[in-house]
Amino acid sequence: MRTIAVINQKGGSAKTTTSVCLGATLAERGKKVLLIDLDPQYSATTWMATHAVGRGVFDLFDGPQKTTLRSLIHPTATPGFSLVGSSAWLVGVEKALSKKSGVETVLREKLADLDDPFDYVLIDCPPALGVLTVNALTAVREVLVPVACQVMSLQGLAQLIQTVEMVRERLNPQVRISGIVACRLDNRTKHGPEIVGMLRTRFPEMMTTAIRENIRLAECPSMGEPITSYASGSSGAKEYRSLALELINQEERESHEQIANG
Ligand SMILES: Nc1ncnc2c1ncn2[C@@H]1O[C@H](COP(=O)(O)OP(=O)(O)OP(=O)(O)O)[C@@H](O)[C@H]1O
Ligand SMILES: [Mg+2]
Secondary structure, rough: OEEEEEEOOOOOOOHHHHHHHHHHHOOOOOOOEEEEEEOOOOOHHHHHHOOOOOOOOEEEEEEEEOOHHHHEEEEEOOOOOEEEEHHHHHHHHHHHHHOOOHHHHHHHHHHHHHOOOEEEEEEEOOOOOHHHHHHHHHHHOOEEEEEEEEOHHHHHHHHHHHHHHHHHHOOOOOEEEOOOEOOOOOOOOOHHHHHHHHHHOOOEEEEOOEOOOHHHHHHHHHHHOOOOHHOOOHHHHHHHHHHHHHHHHHHHHHHHHHHHOO
């Protein structure tokens, strides 16, 4: 089971679009995918939920102690793609946790108890480096960072990398950034490709696939469908398929390396 937190503290960097559309393209390839919406804005839930989710993931943080992740999982209309929803209750999570100890490891413990095997667990994080994002970083092995290429803040990325380092040292020695993905790229401007070029020279974790601006991607949340079913032939669908393939290929490369290293 690969566990991947989709993180960028900068708002509007395509975290939710990437979580949902990458999840859907992985599911299309026969993978079992669980998306956990960890954002109080609950955009992924509004997009994909087909059932009322109640307080959703908030119950893990401030519900009955015995609430399991399993009990919060709902199927979606996309085969192979399940969802743990979020709700506005999550706005109060900092307050709810303020008098408790061990608050950073809540999600990790619940995820460790998950008896349902998924190939991928993706966590859509809020645009902040607060207790929810730290919970995600503590629970996963991998971080995927979408970067919107319209406006870029290298400073923001540096801060994110520092946070990942801090969590690695204090809470989760296994976590690492396994991919940075250029999103919302507009090749018609000089600015977009320049940003991608700059990212490629600085970060070896850059994924080869870049996701271009695509109107279909902007439309599909309000249709309640991922790009794979809303506009299967669009450039957005093709590029998220290519990203899914890259992710899957990372596994093959790693298993080859393991064999090579004995
Ligand atoms: N490749 C794309 N082409 C066109 N529109 C896009 C693309 N990717 C994302 N968008 C749009 O950009 C906006 C921000 O994307 P999204 O909600 O995925 O970002 P986010 O990082 O999850 O935002 P937040 O930080 O608020 O959670 C949305 O309106 C989305 O539909
Ligand atoms: Mg979002």
